[in-house]
Amino acid sequence: MSSSPPTPFADPAGTWNRRFEADGGYLFGTEPNAWLREHAGVWRPGQRVLCVADGEGRNSVWLARQGLAVDAFDIAEAGVAKARRLAAEHGVQVDFAVADCDGLAWPEGIYDGVAAIFVQFADPPMRERLFANIQRCLKPGGILVLQGYTPKQLEYRTGGPPIASHLYTQALLRDAFANMEILELQEYEAEVAEGSGHRGWSALIGMVARRSRNARGEHLGQCHAEGQD
């Protein structure tokens, strides 16, 4: 009986280490993701942000350069080593860890922000755990900035996993983050030029969402909410 070849998701650390080691430069470039750059203004300098599955550090290092206190983790040691080098080159501090999102000791309610950029390695059960941890680690009022691909990306193949169940729709994100206040949720198509890993016309989805400010998970009105900081 022949066994089928392993999928990239069977050995994520090995697969991503090999990808990051094979790329002489930075697979996704050294500039931040465009959706993150456009929306990072939701956080103020000095606030604490977690970068989930940060790869080679382009997003965490850029956020640290904007004056944020940044923690970041990724499963791939080779990516984190490059991320540390990038931070050193820019003379900024990022608290990096090599960790599997399912093994991380997620803290409760300490972050002003979470950046989850292209974390579609997660299949539906893992995604449920990951999204729950992301929400839990935010302070009340903390803001998540998330970017991914939609199922239409399967036609373009310019980045992201070629597996429909890993991709996001507006309905999926609204449902997954039903306890958060969705500030922006947009499906759009655009030319992406983020290293050689994400390059070309792409079907994207971006979200900005706020953890509710009270224990009952209720969102307070905008004017009232602004006075709660």
Ligand SMILES: C[S@@+](CC[C@H](N)C(=O)[O-])C[C@H]1O[C@@H](n2cnc3c(N)ncnc32)[C@H](O)[C@@H]1O
């Ligand atoms: C498409 S890359 C995106 C990297 C980074 N967020 C960026 O935008 O440049 C996906 C990342 O997820 C990481 N990854 C895959 N499985 C993971 C897991 N179970 N836990 C943590 N990180 C994981 C990979 O090592 C890789 O760096």
